[in-house]
Amino acid sequence: MKTLRDVRIGESARVVRVHGHGRIRRRVMDMGITKNVEIFVRKVAPLGDPIEVNLRGYELSLRKIDAEIVEVS
Amino acid sequence: MSITIAVAGNPNSGKTTLFNALTGSNQYVGNWPGVTVEKKEGVLIGHPEVVLVDLPGIYSLSTNSLEEELARDYLLESNPDAIINIVDGTNLERNLYLTTQLAELGIPMVLAVNMMDEVEKSGAKIDSTALGKAFGVPVVEISALRETRIDELAGIATQAAQKKGHLLSVHRFSGGVEHALGHIEEVALHQQPEHKQRWYAVKLFERNELVETELGLSPDLMAHIAQDIRQCELEYDDDSDSIIAAERYDFIEEVLGKVTVRKKAGDLSPSDRIDRVVTNRWLALPIFALAMFVVYYVSVNTVGATMTQWTNDKLFGQMLLPAISGKLADWGVAGWLQGLLVDGILAGVGSVLSFLPQMVVLFLFLGLLEFSGYMARVAFIMDRMFRKFGLSGKSFIPMLIGSGCSVPAIMAARTIENEHDRRMTVITTSFIPCGAKLPVIAMIAGAFFGGKGWVAFGAYFLGIAAVVISGIILKKTPLFQGEAAPFVMELPAYRWPSLKNIFVTTWDRVSSFVRKASTIILLAAIVIWFVTYFGWVDGRFQMLNGGQIDQSIVAAVGNAISWIFKPLGWGQWRPVVAALSGLVAKETVVSSFGIFYGFSEAAEGGQEMWTSLRAAFSPLSATSFLIFVLLSAPCIATISSIRREMNSAGWTWFAIGFMTTIGYSAALMVYQIGTWLRGGAFSAWTGIALGLLGLMTWQLFRPSPKAGSALKRANAGVRG
Numbered sequence: 001m002k003t004l005r006d007v008r009i010g011e012s013a014r015v016v017r018v019h020g021h022g023r024i025r026r027r028v029m030d031m032g033i034t035k036n037v038e039i040f041v042r043k044v045a046p047l048g049d050p051i052e053v054n055l056r057g058y059e060l061s062l063r064k065i066d067a068e069i070v071e072v073s
Numbered sequence: 074m075s076i077t078i079a080v081a082g083n084p085n086s087g088k089t090t091l092f093n094a095l096t097g098s099n100q101y102v103g104n105w106p107g108v109t110v111e112k113k114e115g116v117l118i119g120h121p122e123v124v125l126v127d128l129p130g131i132y133s134l135s136t137n138s139l140e141e142e143l144a145r146d147y148l149l150e151s152n153p154d155a156i157i158n159i160v161d162g163t164n165l166e167r168n169l170y171l172t173t174q175l176a177e178l179g180i181p182m183v184l185a186v187n188m189m190d191e192v193e194k195s196g197a198k199i200d201s202t203a204l205g206k207a208f209g210v211p212v213v214e215i216s217a218l219r220e221t222r223i224d225e226l227a228g229i230a231t232q233a234a235q236k237k238g239h240l241l242s243v244h245r246f247s248g249g250v251e252h253a254l255g256h257i258e259e260v261a262l263h264q265q266p267e268h269k270q271r272w273y274a275v276k277l278f279e280r281n282e283l284v285e286t287e288l289g290l291s292p293d294l295m296a297h298i299a300q301d302i303r304q305c306e307l308e309y310d311d312d313s314d315s316i317i318a319a320e321r322y323d324f325i326e327e328v329l330g331k332v333t334v335r336k337k338a339g340d341l342s343p344s345d346r347i348d349r350v351v352t353n354r355w356l357a358l359p360i361f362a363l364a365m366f367v368v369y370y371v372s373v374n375t376v377g378a379t380m381t382q383w384t385n386d387k388l389f390g391q392m393l394l395p396a397i398s399g400k401l402a403d404w405g406v407a408g409w410l411q412g413l414l415v416d417g418i419l420a421g422v423g424s425v426l427s428f429l430p431q432m433v434v435l436f437l438f439l440g441l442l443e444f445s446g447y448m449a450r451v452a453f454i455m456d457r458m459f460r461k462f463g464l465s466g467k468s469f470i471p472m473l474i475g476s477g478c479s480v481p482a483i484m485a486a487r488t489i490e491n492e493h494d495r496r497m498t499v500i501t502t503s504f505i506p507c508g509a510k511l512p513v514i515a516m517i518a519g520a521f522f523g524g525k526g527w528v529a530f531g532a533y534f535l536g537i538a539a540v541v542i543s544g545i546i547l548k549k550t551p552l553f554q555g556e557a558a559p560f561v562m563e564l565p566a567y568r569w570p571s572l573k574n575i576f577v578t579t580w581d582r583v584s585s586f587v588r589k590a591s592t593i594i595l596l597a598a599i600v601i602w603f604v605t606y607f608g609w610v611d612g613r614f615q616m617l618n619g620g621q622i623d624q625s626i627v628a629a630v631g632n633a634i635s636w637i638f639k640p641l642g643w644g645q646w647r648p649v650v651a652a653l654s655g656l657v658a659k660e661t662v663v664s665s666f667g668i669f670y671g672f673s674e675a676a677e678g679g680q681e682m683w684t685s686l687r688a689a690f691s692p693l694s695a696t697s698f699l700i701f702v703l704l705s706a707p708c709i710a711t712i713s714s715i716r717r718e719m720n721s722a723g724w725t726w727f728a729i730g731f732m733t734t735i736g737y738s739a740a741l742m743v744y745q746i747g748t749w750l751r752g753g754a755f756s757a758w759t760g761i762a763l764g765l766l767g768l769m770t771w772q773l774f775r776p777s778p779k780a781g782s783a784l785k786r787a788n789a790g791v792r793g
Contacts, residue, residue, distance in 0.1 A: 045454055
């Protein structure tokens with residue numbers, strides 16, 4: 001399964017499904033990471049985590065471990 | 074008839090600016106009951122009958138953060154007459170997600186599309202009539218910053234509220250979902266008022282446990298509903314909550330396609346260009362260090378320190394105190410009353426007021442960092458380092474400010490969104506040696522270690538180590554357990570902060586500190602004055618003069634409890650009382666020793682009494698004394714700001730108790746293990762100290778009880 005974590009910096013991916021459960025899953029969806037949305041991975045923080053992505057016209061940061069629940073194609 | 078209007082919106086949507094513009098200075102800042110989240114209420118300018126409630130900035134009503142829970146509970150339980158939903162016009166897509174949820178609550182709503190000046194400048198257009206039609210609510214295009222069409226917005230919202238009507242959501246999900254929702258409404262919700270049915274139906278469809286419990290449906294009914302949901306999930310090949318979230322966003326995309334003319338895509342916005350430098354892989358840390366240095370240098374070192382010193386020494390020490398003492402003496406006021414007023418109340422109030430200049434400067438900076446959007450980047454840059462010990466990347470700022478004074482530092486923790494992180498920051502910040510602890514460090518370093526710089530360095534290292542160790546230890550206790558708060562954070566576009574906002578926020582924070590904290594400090598100052606200046610001389614209870622502190626109540630207390638400190642190597646009343654006097658202010662420890670050894674005026678480093686100190690302490694017990702003073706309960710002003718920020722007596726006592734336990738244990742370990750290593754006998758206390766060390770190491774390195782759930786999460790990820 002390819003996840004958001006695997007997308008290289010400077011590349012885009014389309015969301016297939018959001019896995020996981022509880023607050024993290026809910027939060028990720030509330031912030032606009034839903035089926036079929038296009039996400040552009042902009043950069044990684046200087047210490048190597050979290051990452052910064054662009055979707056729905058705004059910038060979002062999330063930890064790599066949380067990016068793993070987002071399945072992309 | 075009074076009217077209540079709730080102001081709701083995403084963080085960074087300009088909600089605070091709008092609230093300030095609508096209410097002016099008629100605001101009351103407090104806390105939501107029992108939690109550490111700020112609550113603001115205000116009266117609409119020119120309409121004393123209209124009360125505005127500023128809800129916390131939220132992205133959704135899903136209750137996955139404390140803020141969302143507060144906002145949801147308020148909207149559902151307090152039944153405001155209307156909602157003003159403010160959305161950022163430059164970022165409609167995500168902002169309208171909350172709107173789709175608010176519209177289901179049945180409360181009349183007005184949509185305020187903010188930052189229209191920026192929208193127009195970018196060349197984009199919004200058809201607000203069509204937007205209003207899509208959501209079934211009136212729309213007003215505003216600029217909160219420039220205060221354009223603010224009055225119009227207030228007028229429409231007031232009218233909507235006065236009707237005391239209900240809003241029926243016009244948004245429809247796709248066929249299969251609507252079928253299930255309709256069914257749920259029919260079987261489970263027909264006894265609820267019509268305007269609330271939709272909200273409950275959607276929540277039941279999402280399997281929201283809070284709502285399931287609230288409605289108390291029978292197991293039969295629940296099973297029936299579950300079947301509907303399951304069927305829908307099969308049809309859509311997705312989970313119910315994810316279907317709802319995706320369809321809300323699909324709906325917004327569809328609406329926006331009709332009502333907006335997009336600016337040309339592709340170009341980097343000015344904000345993106347700033348971020349290319351500011352959060353750049355190589356430049357981010359140097360720029361961060363520079364920004365922090367400026368904040369620290371100005372608020373702690375230069376402006377802050379100078380003004381604090383001026384307030385302390387000049388305003389109070391040389392102007393107010395002598396003038397007032399003189400007046401009181403002229404008027405022939407009784408000696409004890411003079412003492413109470415001057416040494417008790419004025420000195421106590423002075424200790425609060427002397428923090429104010431520093432606090433004002435600091436809060437101006439914090440406002441600048443928050444409103445410009447840089448604060449979110451601080452969390453982004455520092456997250457990896459701080460999350461290991463249960464803190465937020467934003468905890469860096471309180472820790473930094475804490476090296477000046479813990480009072481503003483603890484208040485700076487307010488910028489941390491997550492309540493666990495915020496509490497942890499409040500508890501650990503005062504481990505960092507503040508300016509008032511420096512004289513104590515200098516005294517011990519001078520008397521026992523030849524004034525070497527490494528003692529001061531060691532004190533800072535000890536403070537940082539205490540923060541890290543406490544963080545790791547506390548994180549594994551049930552108090553800070555529970556599901557990890559998601560770190561899924563918006564990086565808002567950089568904006569020029571509005572000066573008015575920064576000033577209003579600074580004023581709110583500082584004045585609420587003065588109101589709340591000064592009462593505690595006043596009371597504490599009176600009590601401390603009483604126990605220091607009263608005592609038994611020759612068996613008679615009376616007021617004492619400065620040199621008789623060894624006969625005071627505090628000395629009696631010190632004597633009575635000195636056995637507690639025997640295992641730390643300094644179980645005599647003098648060091649014990651000196652350490653206790655640090656509760657007033659940490660630098661008082663030095664002047665207390667001065668009084669005990671008969672020096673009326675002690676210098677900053679207490680050079681006069683080095684000989685006396687060397688007689689009373691060994692280098693090892695002096696180290697243990699210093700460790701205790703540095704780590705144990707902070708001064709009363711800090712305690713009162715902990716109380717203010719925690720908004721709970723229980724948490725305040727926990728914080729004080731925890732710090733004192735850490736201070737005591739650290740001093741005990743250093744003294745007992747030190748004595749043993751230097752050839753002393755192995756006593757029961759050595760055993761206890763080693764036991765403590767073992768316990769601490771075990772708690773530090775044992776796997777977190779939560780590690781299991783992280784694994785579970787990874788497994789759950791594979792499931793679909």
